[in-house]
Amino acid sequence: EIVMTQSPESLAVSLGERATINCKSSKSVLYDSDKKNYLAWYQKKPGQPPQLLFYWATTRQSGVPDRFIGSGSGTDFTLTISSLQAEDVAVYYCQQYYTTPSLTFGGGTRVEIK
Amino acid sequence: EVQLVESGGGLVRPGGSLRVSCAGSGFIFKNAWMTWVRQAPGKGLEWVGRVRSETDGGTTDYAAPVKGRFTISRDDSKNVVYLQMDSLKTEDTALYFCATQGGFFPYWGRGTQVTVSS
Numbered sequence: 001e002i003v004m005t006q007s008p009e010s011l012a013v014s015l016g017e018r019a020t021i022n023c024k025s026s027k028s029v030l031y032d033s034d035k036k037n038y039l040a041w042y043q044k045k046p047g048q049p050p051q052l053l054f055y056w057a058t059t060r061q062s063g064v065p066d067r068f069i070g071s072g073s074g075t076d077f078t079l080t081i082s083s084l085q086a087e088d089v090a091v092y093y094c095q096q097y098y099t100t101p102s103l104t105f106g107g108g109t110r111v112e113i114k
Numbered sequence: 115e116v117q118l119v120e121s122g123g124g125l126v127r128p129g130g131s132l133r134v135s136c137a138g139s140g141f142i143f144k145n146a147w148m149t150w151v152r153q154a155p156g157k158g159l160e161w162v163g164r165v166r167s168e169t170d171g172g173t174t175d176y177a178a179p180v181k182g183r184f185t186i187s188r189d190d191s192k193n194v195v196y197l198q199m200d201s202l203k204t205e206d207t208a209l210y211f212c213a214t215q216g217g218f219f220p221y222w223g224r225g226t227q228v229t230v231s232s
Binding site for chain 1: 149151158159160161163164175176177178211213216217218219220222223224225
């Protein structure tokens with residue numbers, strides 16, 4: 001099983017400032033044959049289902065604001081919120097889909113307003 | 115519009131059984147791989163298992179903590195996927211979501227609460 005480790009567990013950022021969330025996988029999720037990273041990011045707010053933000057590590061899901069940026073490759077990935085808005089307060093999760101059948105999520109990073 | 119609606123959650127005693135359902139609409143259900151994900155109180159997201167489409171074999175996969183106790187099945191005539199949970203433990207208490215589309219999930223239901231307690 002690939003273990004996904006997120007850091008930090010929580011962070012507080014001022015409105016308009018940058019928030020950076022890291023996700024590290026215990027083995028590479030870059031598939032050699034198609035050169036794609038099998039990594040997704042989700043935003044989870046209380047009382048709501050998770051919302052897909054990115055897939056293939058860097059492909060933004062339709063409707064996701066461009067202040068959200070996904071980057072990284074191999075084992076190290078980053079979700080950046082370039083200018084934090086109040087509605088971005090949530091818990092963010094990375095998820096690998098490289099290994100089947102077992103998909104795994106990171107432990108989550110809580111983003112709050114400072 | 116894709117919609118997934120879970121139902122059937124409730125309170126069950128340890129060792130008991132419960133079946134929850136997820137009804138899908140707005141997409142070709144028979145072609146979809148359907149997945150269950152849960153979130154225990156105060157915890158993160160945990161993949162539970164999935165069922166492939168019948169054209170892809172209709173086979174199932176499960177996470178280690180639930181393998182042998184949970185069974186996922188589908189009824190494509192009703193556009194419903196089921197999660198049968200047996201030998202329930204207190205640590206199975208969670209909000210259970212169904213989701214769909216491949217290895218990543220753009221579509222989710224709102225979840226159904228399962229509480230295992232004596």
